[in-house]
Amino acid sequence: xxxxxxxxxxxxxxxxxxxxxxxxxxxxxxxxxxxxxxxxxxxxxxxxxxxxxxxxxxxxxxxxxxxxxxxxxxxxxxxxxxxxxxxxxxxxxxxxxxxxxxxxxxxxxxxxxxxxxxxxxxxxxxxxxxxxxxxxxxxxxxxxxxxxxx
Amino acid sequence: xxxxxxxxxxxxxxxxxxxxxxxxxxxxxxxxxxxxxxxxxxxxxxxxxxxxxxxxxxxxxxxxxxxxxxxxx
Numbered sequence: 001x002x003x004x005x006x007x008x009x010x011x012x013x014x015x016x017x018x019x020x021x022x023x024x025x026x027x028x029x030x031x032x033x034x035x036x037x038x039x040x041x042x043x044x045x046x047x048x049x050x051x052x053x054x055x056x057x058x059x060x061x062x063x064x065x066x067x068x069x070x071x072x073x074x075x076x077x078x079x080x081x082x083x084x085x086x087x088x089x090x091x092x093x094x095x096x097x098x099x100x101x102x103x104x105x106x107x108x109x110x111x112x113x114x115x116x117x118x119x120x121x122x123x124x125x126x127x128x129x130x131x132x133x134x135x136x137x138x139x140x141x142x143x144x145x146x147x148x149x150x
Numbered sequence: 151x152x153x154x155x156x157x158x159x160x161x162x163x164x165x166x167x168x169x170x171x172x173x174x175x176x177x178x179x180x181x182x183x184x185x186x187x188x189x190x191x192x193x194x195x196x197x198x199x200x201x202x203x204x205x206x207x208x209x210x211x212x213x214x215x216x217x218x219x220x221x222x223x
Contacts, residue, residue: 039223053158055217057198081222093223113223122222123158134159139219142193144202148176148216149190 006063007080008054012090018080022096031076031098033105037113039093041086048127049087050135055121062119066112075099077112085127119143152212160188160218167214172196173204175214193217 007018015038023034041050063079070077075097082092095113099105118140125132152169156162162185167178172194179185194201195215196208208214 052222055157055215058195058200058215058217061198116222118220120220120222121157121217122220123218124221124223125159135221136159136219139221141191141219142200142217144200145191145193145217145219146189147194147201147204148179148192150186 005078008083010084011082012086013080013082013094015091018094022078026098032100033102034098035105035109036096037109038091040091041088043088049085050092051085051125051127051132052082053123054083058121073104075104075108151210152208152214154214157215157217170208172206188218191219
């Protein structure tokens with residue numbers, strides 16, 4: 001088994017290393033299904049890349065909650081994410097689910113990635129003219145936001 | 151003294167505040183227009199646990215985090 005199922009890296013992810021390592025450490029664990037999702041930075045709106053800030057303590061709590069949820073179905077979740085700058089056409093995010101049979105992993109990868117988008121304490125910036133510009137329009141307020149507002 | 155940290159794009163240094171309850175933080179920021187804008191859509195955590203109301207007593211050394219809208223991946 002891999003020991004640390006949440007991996008954070010400075011800069012772009014080495015997709016082949018990460019997926020190979022995950023697969024090689026898990027294929028003897030009797031999971032019949034391994035489903036991965038790899039997110040790659042797209043060339044759009046004339047950006048030079050993306051950049052990320054992460055708040056690790058709450059990300060870890062969120063991830064551990066998902067691991068508990070997966071465990072109840074005999075599954076595991078894995079995730080890797082970049083901190084800092086990631087150029088175009090490189091990966092900033094990988095997630096995966098392993099389960100005894102395919103249906104649980106196929107369903108859970110969708111729920112896991114969607115909840116990640118809504119709940120993970122990660123902030124995204126476009127890199128434009130070498131400056132970081134907060135991707136405000138693409139960001140979602142977390143649950144119970146605005147408690148201290150007017 | 152509790153500590154307030156501003157996460158992600160809220161570009162502010164961590165500050166110390168002398169408050170006994172989370173709701174008193176509203177008073178601390180009442181004249182700070184820039185932070186007011188962030189507060190409208192930021193979530194709050196106390197000691198790394200997200201909160202759903204402001205009726206939370208604070209002890210010295212407690213950490214309050216402001217989390218603006220997120221976008222991972």
